[in-house]
Amino acid sequence: MRLDLASWLEVETYLEQNRTIILPVGSTEQHGPMGLIGTDALCAQTIARLAGERTGTLVAPTLALTPAPFNTAFPGTISVSAATFKTMVSEIISCLHGQGFERIYFFNGHGANLVPVGQAASEAEVSAGDRLEIRIRSWWDFEAVNKLRRDLYGDWEGMHATPSEVAITQATHRILPPGSATEPPRKLSADYIRAHAGDRHGPPDEHRRTFPDGRVGSHSALATPKHGKALIEAAVTGFAEDLNSWAR
Ligand code: NI
Numbered sequence: 001m002r003l004d005l006a007s008w009l010e011v012e013t014y015l016e017q018n019r020t021i022i023l024p025v026g027s028t029e030q031h032g033p034m035g036l037i038g039t040d041a042l043c044a045q046t047i048a049r050l051a052g053e054r055t056g057t058l059v060a061p062t063l064a065l066t067p068a069p070f071n072t073a074f075p076g077t078i079s080v081s082a083a084t085f086k087t088m089v090s091e092i093i094s095c096l097h098g099q100g101f102e103r104i105y106f107f108n109g110h111g112a113n114l115v116p117v118g119q120a121a122s123e124a125e126v127s128a129g130d131r132l133e134i135r136i137r138s139w140w141d142f143e144a145v146n147k148l149r150r151d152l153y154g155d156w157e158g159m160h161a162t163p164s165e166v167a168i169t170q171a172t173h174r175i176l177p178p179g180s181a182t183e184p185p186r187k188l189s190a191d192y193i194r195a196h197a198g199d200r201h202g203p204p205d206e207h208r209r210t211f212p213d214g215r216v217g218s219h220s221a222l223a224t225p226k227h228g229k230a231l232i233e234a235a236v237t238g239f240a241e242d243l244n245s246w247a248r
Contacts, residue, residue: 021096022243025106033179033214051239085113139235156184160216161218
């Protein structure tokens with residue numbers, strides 16, 4: 001059930017049976033020549049809504065304006081600071097908790113969200129005591145999803161504008177011609193991947209100079225809508241199982 005398509009009376013009735021809500025979090029940032037600006041938000045939202053239907057869990061509107069400072073030299077990227085985002089997440093948690101929600105599941109599609117959401121969540125859990133539990137998972141955390149990413153793309157999954165995220169939006173939203181992404185991107189070293197995990201990238205101008213078409217080690221053009229459907233199914237299954245065992 002979608003929160004934005006429910007009435008307050010329906011939410012009040014829901015709360016008599018179920019104290020869990022899903023909150024998808026993504027980003028609004030460049031995803032290379034053939035990736036949509038909304039990729040991270042659209043991936044998290046698609047999977048969260050399907051898992052919400054499957055488990056009968058309420059799904060809140062997607063938080064799509066989040067920190068992506070390294071991508072602001074690419075037009076269309078909208079970034080807010082990690083501090084602003086953390087404050088917003090804290091206030092959202094406190095608002096939902098005040099209405100009786102006791103389990104909030106942040107379902108993530110963007111690496112740079114993990115630290116601010118994690119900090120806001122631990123602070124809220126400490127101050128609320130045992131009446132509030134918060135869980136944070138990204139759609140690629142589930143083993144079956146990771147196996148698919150490895151099997152389909154190997155090292156070409158890379159770090160940004162990944163073929164797996166492009167495949168998901170191809171299956172659900174829009175297919176763009178690959179253009180310059182037909183050519184494979186520069187291969188990343190193992191050191192680079194370790195040093196920049198969780199979207200720890202450099203300043204915007206340097207980032208655009210280093211990765212001129214926006215792909216970071218990812219061969220986006222390997223994506224197909226068929227892969228996207230399989231990735232969505234694996235992620236929805238993993239998420240629904242995790243949600244059911246957590247919220248019991
Ligand atoms: Ni992404």
